[in-house]
Amino acid sequence: MRSPIVIGIFVFLALAHQDFWLWDDPSLVFGFIPIALFYHASYSIAAAIFWGLVSKFAWPTYLEAWADEGEDGTSAD
């Protein structure tokens, strides 16, 4: 996954947090959960999915090898 795509989705999620269209809506989803709470609970799930995709496609694998190298660039093992 390319960095611009990751950054773009992150910015979209940050903007989507401001759900101004639900500000005055008192309706209930499934008869027990206020829609503003339902939206943000769903948002938490969307955030987890996003980070799941980042972990799968944009994980910084090079860091592991770099950390395991000695300070002179040789393997620490």
Add this chain to the structure above:
Amino acid sequence: MPDSSPSTTPVIVLCIYLSLLLGLAMMSKRLFRGTSKDYFVASHSIGPFLLLMSVFGTTMTAFALVGSTGKAFQRGVGTYGLMASSSGLIHAFCFFMIGIKLWAIGKKYGYVTQIQFFRNRFESNGLGYLLFPILVGLVVPYLLIGVIGSYRVMGPLTKGMFPNVFAGHEGSLPPWLIGAVICGVVLTYIFAGGSRAAAWANTFQTLVFMCMGVLAFYLISQKFGGMAEAIKQANPAHLVRTPSELEVTSKAGTFTREVGIPPLMFLSYMFIPLSVGMFPHLFQHWLTAKSAKTFKLTVVAHPICILIVWVPCVLMGLWATGVFAPSPSNVWPAPAIAIMKGLPDASVGAILSLSLRFLIENPIIVGLVTAGILAAIMSSLDSQFLCLGTIFTNDIVLHSAGKDRFSDGQIVAMARGFVVAIVLLTYVLSLLLQGAQNVFDLAVWSFSGFAALTPLVFAALYWRRATKAGAYACVIAVVATWITYFAMSGFGGEFTVMNGVMPVALCFGAGAAAMIIVSLVTQLPSKETVDKFFA
């Protein structure tokens, strides 16, 4: 004459819970390798599940269970979006962007504190001495909130249970005893096993507080006749985020309570979760990870863990608002209504305890849920005690005197000594400040300070051009703006500027601007340093 004292069963349940916790943590001591590296960062050996639970348990303070319910009672449904869903996105961002990279750098160069990293990255010993009092000063209120929080939970719960032994405290356990037990238990396992014991204890405690939160939610909803009935009797003003004034009549007279969340507060609160990027105790947890891949579960599951804890707590807080709008489905007894209506804003954290006391009559369940609340408190306290001991040992003593002057065993002994001193200091301070009205408001100021310092760590990790002078300018700008707003707030109260903007946004902006501007006009770091951290 029959004994009318409340059952002491909840206290017995709590004693059993604390014994189990201590037993588990002491078992983990068998894995302790006796080295300072193991004491400070568990020899980089913690796996994915333990890392998730210990990071989540450390991040979620007493506020997760007690404060979230109280805040929803006070401000309404917007509480979840304000504090929880934003944290799901931003905390994971910090783990991914800051945590993994700091883990790699820490492992490669043997760092166990943030200050060690900043000193080398910015080629400045003085920066370490500047950061030291700031980081310690921001962690201390955080510690006090935990210990004082335990007094506020246990005091009302045990009221009348021990009329003969603690007659002077209305029969409830006195704060000196509650604090001694909580601090003593945490100190025992931190002293013995360091960060490895903290990781195991945090995992157990996190599982306990997650399960007990869900249990309280289920039982309280049953008392209302189900979740649909429970929400029906909630106050309508609390089901939307638009701010309004709610008029409340209690024995103390009529007063207004502000409900809802100003839009600018909702927007600028997004900066608060950035605090995890600069928490020194979280830095130490990150370094315990076995590998970079270990972080994957933490990054992905953290938003879900937040959801599991916060949605039930916010709903329980909304249900409790039914005391302002009595309806046929309202099951609140009159004494509960009288207390809840009269609660000042600073005490709304007591809502969960009151709900348990008045709606759940089973003392075993009350004991279990209270154990969950204490678990949330202690799972943060242990990491904070340990991290302050680690900072004192490494950034002050070893840095000044030279690490080679001490054996590894002496370093561990020194760290243990500092941990004992910090626990004792926290205990004494918590007893002195236990009556402070706005002590819980200090949490957001502590978080704001850490969040505003995030440009420092972000620039250190991702901007080769970030200079020593830029780092100083960033820290000084943050401290200056933070102190200004803290003083304007009356030293700790809830405070916003410009119709709802949280001060953290402006402190963060000042820090970021100072870092960028000063770095651009000052001398570059040496090539050797740039190569060391940006290879």
